[in-house]
Amino acid sequence: MVGERLSGSSTRLNVTSPVQCAHPTSGSHKTSTESVHRVLKSVSRQSLLDLVGCKFGMSKSRQSHSSYHQEGYFSTSRDSISTSNFNRAANVSSAASELDLSRKARRKDLRGRLKLPTSVTLASSGEAPLLGAWRNTPGSTAGTNPPSSNHLNSTSSCNGTESRYGSRRAESYSSRLRSGSSNWSFVFDPAGRLCYYWSMVVSLAFLYNFWVIIYRFAFREIDANTLLVWFCLDYFADFLYLVDIVFHFRTGYLEDGVLQTDSTKLRNHYMNSTTFYIDCLCLLPLDFLYLSVGFNSILRSFRLVKIYRFWAFMDRTERHTNYPNLFRSSSLIHYLLVIFHWNGCVFHIILKNDGFGSKNWVYSDSESTDNVKAYLQSYYWCTLALTTIGDLPRPRNKSEYVFVIFQLLFGLLLFATVMGHVANIVTSVSAARKEFQAKLDGVKTYMRMRRVPNHLQVKVIKWFDYLWLTQKCSDEEKAVSCLPDKLKAEIAINVHLDTLKRVEIFQNTEAGFLCELVLRLRPVLFSPGDYICRKGEVGKEMYIVNRGRLQVVADNGKTVLATLKAGSYFGEISILNMGTAGNRRTASVRSVGYSDLFVLSKKDMWDVLKEYPAARVRLEAIAVKRLEKYKRAPLEKAAMGRSQSTPGLVESRGKIALEDMWLPATLVGLTSAFTRSPMSTPPPRQTPDSPTGSTSSGRSHHPSSHASHTSHARSQGGTTWKCDSMTHLVSGIATPLLDSREALESEIKRLQERLNTVETENAAMSVKLNQHQWELENRLTEIEMQICGSRSTSSLEDNERNRESFI
Numbered sequence: 092m093v094g095e096r097l098s099g100s101s102t103r104l105n106v107t108s109p110v111q112c113a114h115p116t117s118g119s120h121k122t123s124t125e126s127v128h129r130v131l132k133s134v135s136r137q138s139l140l141d142l143v144g145c146k147f148g149m150s151k152s153r154q155s156h157s158s159y160h161q162e163g164y165f166s167t168s169r170d171s172i173s174t175s176n177f178n179r180a181a182n183v184s185s186a187a188s189e190l191d192l193s194r195k196a197r198r199k200d201l202r203g204r205l206k207l208p209t210s211v212t213l214a215s216s217g218e219a220p221l222l223g224a225w226r227n228t229p230g231s232t233a234g235t236n237p238p239s240s241n242h243l244n245s246t247s248s249c250n251g252t253e254s255r256y257g258s259r260r261a262e263s264y265s266s267r268l269r270s271g272s273s274n275w276s277f278v279f280d281p282a283g284r285l286c287y288y289w290s291m292v293v294s295l296a297f298l299y300n301f302w303v304i305i306y307r308f309a310f311r312e313i314d315a316n317t318l319l320v321w322f323c324l325d326y327f328a329d330f331l332y333l334v335d336i337v338f339h340f341r342t343g344y345l346e347d348g349v350l351q352t353d354s355t356k357l358r359n360h361y362m363n364s365t366t367f368y369i370d371c372l373c374l375l376p377l378d379f380l381y382l383s384v385g386f387n388s389i390l391r392s393f394r395l396v397k398i399y400r401f402w403a404f405m406d407r408t409e410r411h412t413n414y415p416n417l418f419r420s421s422s423l424i425h426y427l428l429v430i431f432h433w434n435g436c437v438f439h440i441i442l443k444n445d446g447f448g449s450k451n452w453v454y455s456d457s458e459s460t461d462n463v464k465a466y467l468q469s470y471y472w473c474t475l476a477l478t479t480i481g482d483l484p485r486p487r488n489k490s491e492y493v494f495v496i497f498q499l500l501f502g503l504l505l506f507a508t509v510m511g512h513v514a515n516i517v518t519s520v521s522a523a524r525k526e527f528q529a530k531l532d533g534v535k536t537y538m539r540m541r542r543v544p545n546h547l548q549v550k551v552i553k554w555f556d557y558l559w560l561t562q563k564c565s566d567e568e569k570a571v572s573c574l575p576d577k578l579k580a581e582i583a584i585n586v587h588l589d590t591l592k593r594v595e596i597f598q599n600t601e602a603g604f605l606c607e608l609v610l611r612l613r614p615v616l617f618s619p620g621d622y623i624c625r626k627g628e629v630g631k632e633m634y635i636v637n638r639g640r641l642q643v644v645a646d647n648g649k650t651v652l653a654t655l656k657a658g659s660y661f662g663e664i665s666i667l668n669m670g671t672a673g674n675r676r677t678a679s680v681r682s683v684g685y686s687d688l689f690v691l692s693k694k695d696m697w698d699v700l701k702e703y704p705a706a707r708v709r710l711e712a713i714a715v716k717r718l719e720k721y722k723r724a725p726l727e728k729a730a731m732g733r734s735q736s737t738p739g740l741v742e743s744r745g746k747i748a749l750e751d752m753w754l755p756a757t758l759v760g761l762t763s764a765f766t767r768s769p770m771s772t773p774p775p776r777q778t779p780d781s782p783t784g785s786t787s788s789g790r791s792h793h794p795s796s797h798a799s800h801t802s803h804a805r806s807q808g809g810t811t812w813k814c815d816s817m818t819h820l821v822s823g824i825a826t827p828l829l830d831s832r833e834a835l836e837s838e839i840k841r842l843q844e845r846l847n848t849v850e851t852e853n854a855a856m857s858v859k860l861n862q863h864q865w866e867l868e869n870r871l872t873e874i875e876m877q878i879c880g881s882r883s884t885s886s887l888e889d890n891e892r893n894r895e896s897f898i
């Protein structure tokens with residue numbers, strides 16, 4: 092992102108692929124693919140509307156709240172953020188307190204249900220997974236299938252993650268309760284928290300067996316003194332294993348992506364799975380053999396098969412934890428300790444059974460009756476061997492040599508593995524920093540090679556500093572690139588929502604409008620003193636201030652017309668063609684310090700406004716107010732003649748520049764070919780304070796950079812709007828008479844080439860003119876709509892609230 096920002100091609104934070112709808116001017120050329128695209132877009136947009144609606148507490152949510160309330164819906168799902176948020180918003184107006192209240196409500200509700208269960212199907216899938224899923228199978232016995240085994244089909248609404256807490260059902264329940272025909276069951280959501288905590292308990296039981304079985308076997312630890320303690324612990328662990336089997340019978344599973352909760356199905360599913368047999372194997376009661384062979388822990392070794400549960404638990408923890416590296420390090424250390432433990436125990440077993448011919452090879456007192464000391468000696472020896480630290484007692488016979496060689500080789504592999512893991516952890520910890528440093532180094536090298544002036548280099552480095560300090564150095568888009576578009580959009584909405592909520596125009600507007608816009612925002616960062624836009628430039632983007640302070644300044648660059656802060660927006664006047672100067676910027680905007688802005692391109696804005704004319708009316712009303720204020724400043728000057736802030740630039744006097752209109756890709760290529768025509772003169776050098784020069788630092792450019800290129804070439808060129816080729820044709824005619832035949836021939840050739848170019852240009856221009864005409868007609872219609880809209884609503888009064896500018 093750093094690089095992208097710097098190179099002026101910053102990416103969209105919204106991360107959903109923007110739907111490239113045709114520009115208004117190309118409305119007639121829409122393809123069927125585009126319409127399909129639109130349909131898809133509107134479908135995915137719909138669910139996002141709920142989220143935005145609830146966050147903003149918009150009217151839609153309020154309406155829905157009442158209906159939900161009447162219906163008695165009760166949301167418990169985290170799977171659908173939109174739905175749950177929607178319901179939460181319905182319960183409380185404040186977004187912050189929503190969650191708590193909703194949780195409390197849920198807890199209260201649960202408590203209520205536990206005391207007096209009613210007919211509830213509560214599908215849990217995340218937010219309240221502790222609940223699992225209460226199911227009632229009215230009138231059915233354990234062996235019969237209810238009409239619908241799928242709780243989503245039977246009870247859910249919308250996206251299948253809500254559950255209905257129906258009053259009618261409650262009534263029928265109480266009657267059933269009286270008749271005693273109710274059959275209650277509890278189904279665990281495999282993705283829920285309860286399942287997770289339970290797997291943790293089972294993992295602890297497994298770890299007990301994992302550490303203790305081999306230890307007791309190697310050191311004959313179990314005797315009359317310790318019998319009771321070990322037996323209690325052993326059979327408590329076995330009890331947990333048993334409960335785990337019962338738990339599995341009641342754990343839901345996904346079939347075709349849908350959580351199954353029917354008890355018969357669950358039972359069949361579990362009993363037909365390998366897991367069931369593994370779980371049974373774990374509990375193989377070989378302990379009865381104690382009666383004949385005496386206490387021998389190795390008879391419990393089948394308990395270790397439960398390792399699959401432990402691995403699953405570790406995997407899930409690693410996926411869910413916010414400290415993955417800490418977790419990985421701890422897990423690695425634990426594995427090391429366990430390996431040393433097992434190795435030490437095996438080593439002791441070998442020694443105990445006459446070792447390799449001599450019992451006292453390693454320790455002279457290895458016959459010691461102190462089990463703990465013997466254990467520590469073995470553990471110590473294994474630690475030396477497996478960490479390849481060495482300093483081992485010298486082997487004395489062949490078997491000992493072989494054993495030690497094997498130990499050292501194994502230790503070497505273990506050491507290499509551990510090193511690899513540690514390296515991975517260290518690398519991932521510092522990955523962000525390295526990536527950032529690499530980008531910075533790249534930019535520095537480039538600036539040095541290109542001999543960028545020192546002050547600019549310092550500015551760039553300071554910009555990097557700011558990025559690093561404000562933690563904006565990570566490539567946000569890359570981080571979420573693997574997510575599906577829908578999820579990316581939800582994230583984008585959540586990430587940008589705080590800022591957007593502060594923007595006046597979004598506050599009383601439709602949820603969909605904001606939703607559409609948020610998906611099109613791109614973040615940009617400006618350094619102190621940067622001009623975001625200059626008066627007289629063609630407006631191609633509007634901006635929303637996320638953080639920072641900006642000044643709207645007059646021509647002289649000193650008079651501050653307005654100060655903008657977080658939640659303000661600017662740049663809308665020119666993209667709405669509102670000013671007297673048409674699509675030209677009516678003022679310059681300068682960043683006071685570092686400013687985080689969101690950019691919205693003109694095309695995106697228009698695409699959205701087309702669908703939300705009411706929002707456009709509001710936006711325009713605010714723009715009118717700003718313009719009124721601006722009239723007090725010498726705006727008239729801006730509308731005539733040369734712009735003072737942009738030398739060489741001619742104001743377009745309310746006309747929409749042709750190049751600013753959207754062009755089909757083919758034409759863009761065509762027209763850019765013109766500007767690159769070998770006959771065209773190279774564009775004049777930009778003055779240091781030219782608009783593009785000053786606004787390009789650290790910001791992204793509109794994709795249609797072609798337009799800006801031509802506009803600059805033109806604006807620097809003179810007072811008439813002419814294509815380069817045309818200019819050359821005219822100048823070619825004025826060429827003095829040529830005397831030689833060759834010169835004449837070459838001149839004819841040149842003129843023919845130019846003729847061809849002009850013809851092509853002509854064709855392109857007529858297309859442009861058609862588009863222009865279309866846009867003007869479109870604009871006329873919209874103005875009519877606007878007039879009607881403003882008559883019917885007193886929106887101007889609302890717009891009084893737009894107080895982001897304080898002069």
Ligand SMILES: Nc1ncnc2c1ncn2[C@@H]1O[C@@H]2COP(=O)(O)O[C@H]2[C@H]1O
Nearest residue numbers: 653661662663664665676677678720896
């Ligand atoms: N008086 C003002 N108060 C706040 N913003 C302004 C004022 N005058 C101009 N602007 C903003 O500055 C922007 C400059 O570019 P635009 O003309 O596109 O849109 C302009 C407005 O958004």
